[in-house]
Amino acid sequence: MSYTIKETKAATSRAREYDINSIPMGIAFTDHMFICDYDNGQWNNPRIEPMGLIPTHPAAMALHYGQAIFEGLKATLGKDDTPLLFRPEENAKRLNFSADRMGMPEFPEDLFVEGLKKLVAIEHNWIPKNEGSALYLRPFMYADEAFIGMRAATKYKFIIMASPAGPFFSRPIKLYAETKYVRAVNGGTGEAKAAGNYAAAIRPTEFAKAKGYDQVLWLDAQNFEYIQEVGTMNIFFKIAGKFVTPNLNGSVLAGITRMSVIDLLRDKGFEVEERPITITEVKEASTNGMLEESFGVGTAVGIAMVEEIGNMDFTIKLPKENPVSKDVQDTLNKIKTQQLEDKFSWIVPV
Numbered sequence: 001m002s003y004t005i006k007e008t009k010a011a012t013s014r015a016r017e018y019d020i021n022s023i024p025m026g027i028a029f030t031d032h033m034f035i036c037d038y039d040n041g042q043w044n045n046p047r048i049e050p051m052g053l054i055p056t057h058p059a060a061m062a063l064h065y066g067q068a069i070f071e072g073l074k075a076t077l078g079k080d081d082t083p084l085l086f087r088p089e090e091n092a093k094r095l096n097f098s099a100d101r102m103g104m105p106e107f108p109e110d111l112f113v114e115g116l117k118k119l120v121a122i123e124h125n126w127i128p129k130n131e132g133s134a135l136y137l138r139p140f141m142y143a144d145e146a147f148i149g150m151r152a153a154t155k156y157k158f159i160i161m162a163s164p165a166g167p168f169f170s171r172p173i174k175l176y177a178e179t180k181y182v183r184a185v186n187g188g189t190g191e192a193k194a195a196g197n198y199a200a201a202i203r204p205t206e207f208a209k210a211k212g213y214d215q216v217l218w219l220d221a222q223n224f225e226y227i228q229e230v231g232t233m234n235i236f237f238k239i240a241g242k243f244v245t246p247n248l249n250g251s252v253l254a255g256i257t258r259m260s261v262i263d264l265l266r267d268k269g270f271e272v273e274e275r276p277i278t279i280t281e282v283k284e285a286s287t288n289g290m291l292e293e294s295f296g297v298g299t300a301v302g303i304a305m306v307e308e309i310g311n312m313d314f315t316i317k318l319p320k321e322n323p324v325s326k327d328v329q330d331t332l333n334k335i336k337t338q339q340l341e342d343k344f345s346w347i348v349p350v
């Protein structure tokens with residue numbers, strides 16, 4: 001289906017106020033945003049507007065009952081400076097998976113991609129050129145109905161913002177294996193990209209940082225044994241030549257970088273197992289010299305090498321060299337900038 005997306009342009013661009021090739025993630029926002037409203041059972045009035053504040057009623061249901069979900073993907077520059085999106089249709093599908101879990105309406109997947117393309121085309125001058133930098137795109141949906149009471153809202157907003165972003169971590173990271181707090185339980189919202197999942201993770205992450213770690217490694221809620229994921233990413237281990245990543249059991253976010261890395265590793269000839277993996281198995285592999293590499297993967301993070309996993313009871317030190325992880329990171333960055341052939345058809349030119 002083809003949509004009419006109304007455009008109201010900002011009077012001037014603020015891009016020159018920033019060094020977009022060297023900017024930490026999340027602090028600068030581009031000149032425009034894409035907005036669409038849901039009311040009377042349908043999405044109405046898709047439009048691009050100058051970036052600005054959105055009037056919100058204090059009773060907006062997202063603020064009270066947490067119906068809020070989001071996505072993340074990146075735009076990069078390819079050959080001839082063409083803006084490129086990485087697997088946007090996968091984000092559209094995952095947004096609707098999250099919407100379903102949180103009792104929110106589906107957003108049309110073709111309009112999702114159309115909105116992204118239109119916004120990125122307008123914000124072309126905000127896309128960083130540096131390797132590892134990109135224009136981070138943040139589609140999100142929230143309940144915008146003013147109402148006090150426990151039910152699904154009848155009004156929502158879907159918005160896409162864009163923010164130039166440099167690399168998330170420029171060094172190997174330390175993970176805190178959490179044994180007090182949990183991120184997800186069976187039947188919970190762990191597989192949805194729901195704002196509340198991140199809210200519940202903030203305090204434990206602050207505690208982990210105060211102890212010298214970068215992010216939390218989440219373990220299962222019953223026994224604190226099975227590895228789920230890390231603060232803002234999925235996790236991989238290379239054990240005795242094979243890669244292992246926790247299977248999608250309902251408590252793990254189905255990362256788009258995760259699924260791309262699985263394909264890349266297999267394409268490079270590695271065996272990849274998606275299966276339950278315990279922290280005990282990782283400790284034993286380390287003791288036996290079989291733990292060769294570990295890295296986190298996510299849209300914002302890209303690929304982050306892990307140098308240590310621990311808590312008050314144990315410390316696992318990872319080898320300093322991460323040849324396969326580095327190679328996968330390099331391949332992914334080069335596919336995203338058309339320096340390597342996109343043989344998986346992941347790239348969508350704008």
Ligand code: COI
Pocket residue numbers: 071072073198232298299300301
């Ligand atoms: C992403 O990787 O896009 C995320 O959503 C993580 C975010 C919390 C920084």
